[in-house]
Amino acid sequence: MRTRHIVLAIRIITIAAIAIFALTTPGFTSQISINALLNAISFIGCVAVGMTFITLTGNIMSLCLGATLSASALIFLSSLSAGILPAFLLTLLFGIVVTAAQGVLIGYFRANPILVSIAGLSLLIGGADLATGGVRIYPGGEGLQVFKGRIAGIPIEALYFFATVVAGQFILSWTRIGRAMAMVGSNARAATAAGISTAAAVTFAYVIAGACAAVSGVLLAARYGSGDMELGTGYDYTAIAAVLVGGTAIQGGSGSVVRTLIGVTVIAVIEVVLLLRGFSQQLQYLITGLIVLSVIMLHTIGERR
């Protein structure tokens, strides 16, 4: 109990230190900086919310969400000639089907989640290469403005991200399937004994992750007006880092979407502050890595006690 209090105190001190470090950085609170920060957390944040569900069900992480995002962007741009709504729905369906298939393999056939996601990644990259011939895809129609711009001064991407956080947390806290996902991650046998379909819960987690990645792909495609399979490069690793920094347990069962929001914000703030303060690129990577590692270790120690 005493150790838990110490760990909690260290957590609060760490977040306070990062906040002070940020607020005393010249320009951090400027409008331009806040916009840059919002943009930085919005896309990766959406993928991280999806990743939270996967981690929570005890399946560690998916290495395929970045590729799903990229492929979704390509599908969206290619199908835009059919109209903005059909293109959006088709993309959403694509993202869901791609990850749900993985969820079925993991949930119903007990396949290794990491290996399944690696296989999914390879299939997506190979499939996209065959379909596009490796060329960059540009919009086949109009209407991208719907997914760009601002509402009440807030970028649409950020609004979407916050909506995803609210919806994600609602599912986890207030729905049966949400609680089932946490139970499956905590103790699959106990969940089965309680009458929960663990396979369905796992599949549903992957469905949510796919939907989040697909919508992120749509928003990124709309933002840049083009897409390729490198669009989502690195999103998987940053997303899992955000999930773990937020405090969701790597073994599953414990965690929340709000925690992921904190995790993604902490990482983005550290990166922004280091760059604003003019740290060299090498030091930026080093310091960010060390802080992320320290925060994760802190959580791990806190959970073991």
Next chain:
Amino acid sequence: MRFVFAMLALVLTSLSFGSRDAVASPEGKRVALLGTSNANPYIGAWTKTFAKFATDAGMKVTNLNSNYDAAVQSQQIDDAIAQKFDIIVLVYVNDQAVVPALTRAKAAGIPVLLIVTPLKKDYEELFTSYVGTDHRELGRLAGEGMVKGLMAEGKTKAQIVAVTGAAQQLNVQDRIAAFKDVLAKHPGFELVAAEDGKWNTALTEKITGELLVRFNARGGVDGIFAMADNQATGSIQAVESAGLKLGVADKGIVVVGSNCMKDGMINIKSGKQYATATQIPTEEAEIAAKKVIGHFNGEKLKKYELVPVHGISKENLEQFTAGCSY
């Protein structure tokens, strides 16, 4: 009886190989095309074009990608050596990690054609020829485009930032060095920051946004060198999100790139991007394929087969739009 047929087949095969060697020809030659990732539009377009020209000439192209994993690439080179390919065409991942595998290829007598980026001068003996762009020239053209844009705005002093491709790559270092050399001739123009955007659009937008903030209180950013045109799109998005002026017409931030894509053509046309330069994969791949054909026809390749590059701005945009829209 079966033995006789087998011996006959063996003799005929030997004769057929013998005759092919006697009259040098690309027909039937096996090419190991070892790339990084076809998901990269530049590499994808390069691979597709090379495969077409090489196949048309009767060669058999095997394309393997390492997905930027240097260890995987070394293994692929070793496999190509073991399978006795006639030539290895290579985009390397890491200039140091690739050296042992290239040393083994040289020992096995397999010629290596480097594309996209050459190796350092110390390792020149490890490759037969480099077919591609002079990256210093691309950096120089980007620098000249930047200077021209800033001068068109009447500026004599300017703070410029660069968001580069993967910083560890030699081609990136060459471009930045040449870009700096051009700025050095204009004492008022200073490169105040160069950050690694890893050729990625979204990452470039994020970094540009942060750089705009960093220098906002110190006179602001006047110019952005986004190394590739997709990165320029990211930088432009960041400038627009920050609500800052963009383009020479508005006396705003000058954005230049250094290898053209359709993004750049669109942005230059709209005035959001000032300049870029040619590094057209389809053109380079065609030349590389012809050099490989020449090699098998007995042509002695130069160590550096450099593809000419050109600066692109609004004035000559039409000339390069088709080539750059890959």
